[in-house]
Amino acid sequence: MSDMMDDMEGGEGVVKKFMFVNRKAPHGTIYALEALEVVLISAAFDQDVSLVFADDGVYQLIKGVNTKGIEVKDFSKTYRALEGYDIEKLYVDKDSMEARGLTEDDLIVDVTVLDSAAMAALMADQDVVISC
Amino acid sequence: MPMVEVAGKSIEVDEEGYLTNLADWNQEVADYLAKEEKVDMTDAHWEVVNFLREYYDEYQIAPAVRVLTKAIAKKLGADKGNNKYLYELFPYGPAKQACKIAGLPKPTGCI
Numbered sequence: 176m177s178d179m180m181d182d183m184e185g186g187e188g189v190v191k192k193f194m195f196v197n198r199k200a201p202h203g204t205i206y207a208l209e210a211l212e213v214v215l216i217s218a219a220f221d222q223d224v225s226l227v228f229a230d231d232g233v234y235q236l237i238k239g240v241n242t243k244g245i246e247v248k249d250f251s252k253t254y255r256a257l258e259g260y261d262i263e264k265l266y267v268d269k270d271s272m273e274a275r276g277l278t279e280d281d282l283i284v285d286v287t288v289l290d291s292a293a294m295a296a297l298m299a300d301q302d303v304v305i306s307c
Numbered sequence: 308m309p310m311v312e313v314a315g316k317s318i319e320v321d322e323e324g325y326l327t328n329l330a331d332w333n334q335e336v337a338d339y340l341a342k343e344e345k346v347d348m349t350d351a352h353w354e355v356v357n358f359l360r361e362y363y364d365e366y367q368i369a370p371a372v373r374v375l376t377k378a379i380a381k382k383l384g385a386d387k388g389n390n391k392y393l394y395e396l397f398p399y400g401p402a403k404q405a406c407k408i409a410g411l412p413k414p415t416g417c418i
Contacts, residue, residue: 215368215371218371218374219371219373248367249367250367250368252365252366252367253366253367253368255365255366256365256366256368256370256374259370259374259377259378260371260374
């Protein structure tokens with residue numbers, strides 16, 4: 176598939192910096208799962224994609240989730256597949272993480288923890304920021 | 308939702324023939340789905356189908372074809388992790404056809 180796309184575009188296409196900012200808890204609303212699907216689809220277009228987890232969005236990455244009781248799919252494991260999709264820029268807001276009593280060891284994937292100044296700078300550097 | 312009959316059991320599929328419930332999958336169902344896809348299952352086909360089921364179990368998604376190819380190359384070697392090998396086994400697309408036979412949903416991130 177990617178070979179075909181390369182042929183159609185005649186080599187390098189336009190690469191933009193896309194940032195998806197996840198701010199909501201994983202379950203209860205569809206935002207987290209939908210954002211994850213959009214991210215996986217965006218990988219097909221060879222864009223520069225980064226993900227931010229802030230506020231309750233930090234809970235999307237928490238280890239040891241069991242969703243049996245609420246009868247929804249546990250998609251937390253899917254964040255571990257992102258590496259295979261060449262999406263490796265995952266950022267967590269330091270204050271949000273600490274306010275919830277969490278550390279990097281509680282998260283299912285490797286992330287870069289940023290303070291609010293560094294996060295603001297990173298956001299300012301994007302072409303497109305999508306808040307989920 | 309359409310239903311199909313496999314070995315005396317009624318199984319729900321979506322409009323494109325993918326299983327609705329992952330748990331309905333077994334070898335007989337896989338053989339049925341393969342027949343529908345006109346794929347003659349060999350050990351090489353099963354290797355890919357089983358790989359996909361393991362991938363789904365680990366990550367809870369059906370991989371896009373590019374990701375599948377790369378993951379197979381890593382686990383089973385470059386002679387199997389390439390488009391030519393996989394398209395010979397599954398002419399209408401390894402991710403699409405092999406996922407269907409493996410009882411998985413249609414791959415995310417596939418156009």
